[in-house]
Amino acid sequence: MDFNKDILKIDCEKESRRIEQFIRKQVFENFRKKGIVIGISGGIDSAVVAALSVRAIGADKVIGLILPEKESNPISAQYAELLIKKLAIYSETVEITPMLESFNTYQKREIIVKKYFPSFNSMWKFRLTMPQNLLEKDRFNISSLEVQNPEGNIESKRLSSKDYLGMVAATDIKQRVRMIMLYYFAEKNNYIVTGTTNVPETMQGFFVKHGDGGVDIEPISHLYKTQVYQMAEFLQVPKEIINRTPSPDTYSFVVSDKELYFCLPYDILDLLLYAKKNKISIDKVGEALNLEKEQIERVFRDFDYKKQATNHLRQLPPVLNIL
Amino acid sequence: MSYINIVKEFIIETFLFGDDRNLQNDTSFLNNGIIDSTGMLELITFLEETFSISIMDDELIPKNLDSINNVNAFITKKLGNDTET
Numbered sequence: 213m214d215f216n217k218d219i220l221k222i223d224c225e226k227e228s229r230r231i232e233q234f235i236r237k238q239v240f241e242n243f244r245k246k247g248i249v250i251g252i253s254g255g256i257d258s259a260v261v262a263a264l265s266v267r268a269i270g271a272d273k274v275i276g277l278i279l280p281e282k283e284s285n286p287i288s289a290q291y292a293e294l295l296i297k298k299l300a301i302y303s304e305t306v307e308i309t310p311m312l313e314s315f316n317t318y319q320k321r322e323i324i325v326k327k328y329f330p331s332f333n334s335m336w337k338f339r340l341t342m343p344q345n346l347l348e349k350d351r352f353n354i355s356s357l358e359v360q361n362p363e364g365n366i367e368s369k370r371l372s373s374k375d376y377l378g379m380v381a382a383t384d385i386k387q388r389v390r391m392i393m394l395y396y397f398a399e400k401n402n403y404i405v406t407g408t409t410n411v412p413e414t415m416q417g418f419f420v421k422h423g424d425g426g427v428d429i430e431p432i433s434h435l436y437k438t439q440v441y442q443m444a445e446f447l448q449v450p451k452e453i454i455n456r457t458p459s460p461d462t463y464s465f466v467v468s469d470k471e472l473y474f475c476l477p478y479d480i481l482d483l484l485l486y487a488k489k490n491k492i493s494i495d496k497v498g499e500a501l502n503l504e505k506e507q508i509e510r511v512f513r514d515f516d517y518k519k520q521a522t523n524h525l526r527q528l529p530p531v532l533n534i535l
Numbered sequence: 536m537s538y539i540n541i542v543k544e545f546i547i548e549t550f551l552f553g554d555d556r557n558l559q560n561d562t563s564f565l566n567n568g569i570i571d572s573t574g575m576l577e578l579i580t581f582l583e584e585t586f587s588i589s590i591m592d593d594e595l596i597p598k599n600l601d602s603i604n605n606v607n608a609f610i611t612k613k614l615g616n617d618t619e620t
Binding site: 343349350351352353354356370371372373374376377513517518520521 | 565566568571572573574575576577579580592595596597598600
């Protein structure tokens, strides 16, 4: 099988038609519903799915929800509004901070941060990050808690396993609350909810089960991130959204997808994921991407570890008897 | 002194739910799906608390932590170094 840096180039017009057909078929034939609800994050994935949904079933059958909370980057809602205006779809903004406060989401996380940084207060920002040296050396995917004080000084500490799990569980409430709101709007309009997960997120488990993974259809789960960018250009998604660094936008201290989870830029990540999935020889991959055998093997091992660690996210509940 | 039994017992109880599954001392935890990254954090916390040591970020590498033998050698070195200093 051939392998080169352009292997993920797609015919966007053809791909758009294919996805539009899929969306129409799912909404009207499979689910027999009247339209689509989508969470508009201000990022590229939801922008592409929203644009495809409008092309597939019409702007009058697509509802876009903006679901900010107090730690969201303000630019997210601005970009979301930009997209909604361009697509001319109905939208509502629901501030989810009160719901998150009712779960003590912020308090749960602050208690953990204060254990490690006692001076931490609401003026500080924090995030989780992973070591970024995946191509350079063997290491584990162990996250650190990074804080930034109002003077801009950054400090980092490793969390205990209990505190790490507590931090992730509390943070994931954000995506799960958003899922609840999306389904509220879907049910009351007799619509379905569409997801926006792409290949790297699906394969490597970078989504929240019953959060952003809690949806009825996934129209771009077969597209690599660099293909999502190609589609965004084709669909004329606003440049501001295309040029934005991808981020889950769940921590007060802005963190990119790469810093939080993938540890590689998307152009390399996509090609290596493709190579591994399609069993391209290490020699061919190394030649095309100018990487050493050792580097590629290390990344492939990392893919396996992440996939294995997130298997439960992709599983439906096992049942004793299939009805 | 060997720390193999302490580490092995922790691995079997914590990650294999009491079933040793013929766990060998040189079995890679990661490559055999015994421990994932969150589990690795659990192992690190256990080692730090049990042996009263601090494990630095640059020590978080498979050579130190990805098998019972590796952990044993790492702890031996750490405690030896701690004694010297």
